Amino acid sequence: MEILLKERYEYVFEKELLEEIIKEGQFRKVRKDVIMIEIGDKLTHMPLILEGAIKIVNEDDTDNEYLLYYLEMGDSCAMTMTCCIGGKKSNIRAVTEKETLMYMIPIHKMEDWLIKYKSWRAFVFDSYDVRMSEMLEAINVLAFQNMEERLYKYLKDRAMVLQSPFLEITHYQIANDLNTSRVVISRLVKKLMIDQKIETNRNKITVLEFLPQK
Amino acid sequence: MEILLKERYEYVFEKELLEEIIKEGQFRKVRKDVIMIEIGDKLTHMPLILEGAIKIVNEDDTDNEYLLYYLEMGDSCAMTMTCCIGGKKSNIRAVTEKETLMYMIPIHKMEDWLIKYKSWRAFVFDSYDVRMSEMLEAINVLAFQNMEERLYKYLKDRAMVLQSPFLEITHYQIANDLNTSRVVISRLVKKLMIDQKIETNRNKITVLEFLPQK
DNA sequence: CACAGTTGGTAACTAATGTTACCCAGCACT
């Protein structure tokens, strides 16, 4: 497990820092569809993603959901960082999108490392930067794109994250992530099929753009 | 001017840090409607807002705009921080919403201070936290609210920022900030008026909730 | 005052999205 951590992060962190991380943190393996963080949770650890993918979702007071972005290999959770440092509660939910390996770092170390390691500072600020960009993109999509474009982007993003053009997903799940209704998704899925952008079967959507033998 | 800086930030920063800030930075006064940061700019200074308000806006490739949030007294620009540290380009635009006083800090100091001052670390991470929350709220509004609710929130937010229930603004400007059309805004303004939430005249909207003699 | 430019009121229409209702196919279980 340490080997995996070293492999993934040896060019990101200084040697001494990597050793400290290994010493202080602990390895964790989580199966698909597990809620890692719930809205309102207080957080004590920060994850470094080694493999897999985590979906980050927000929710309003009436249980509407909206998919914000995914965390993947090499990512960490900027939300967690501020939560940790400020001692605040999470305002997002994190759910594993497939089996995910991560290394959990206790938050009390974070500030020490900020002082001691340049590579940690770089990592932390880079994480913030990536997350802010993802949020900005989410806003752009919501503000400027119609549902059909958003659906197609959603499918492509998902195919990227799961590294496969063959998605196992129901129309109802998609509707939930995009905060719309199942009927709307069915309608637009049909449109995308007519436009030869996807193929569909019960529980299955294939994103043609990502088909290997193209 | 230093007095203002000390007054606003003496409880935020350690004494030594405050002195360093005064020494390294420089005071700047900017009139209303000045573009402080344009999309694609490289940034060399980070602003501490002493007085006034700055509107942060994003834009897609076809010149559509959308208002993200405001910076006010006590705020700084988290976007600028990542830009600075990562040496990247800005992906937002910043425009003064009224005359604004700020203290410009050269970015090369930022990392030093992260190491040296606990209060600087707290400030930086708090800034990120506030900005992430604002972005999240923007996403919530876009994902879950209809145009009428968004318009009303927009007017209330603006009244807060400008500290007055009497807004001088055209329907066209509002439409631009919310990325919709003037006709739509006119329609909804009328609705809000009928519902006794606002009063309007040419170029003027009064948010009744914020009227003092209520 | 005449004129041009800005602001916004409104109608009429189109397009996009959301809602309700109903049906059918596939699947698991008995």
Added chain:
DNA sequence: AGTGCTGGGTAACATTAGTTACCAACTGTG
């Protein structure tokens, strides 16, 4: 084979938002 559940297709309709077009009122300038 019968039952119930889930997923999805589709029609019909309601609501919301965007578009085009036109006009009226106000403002500042010469």
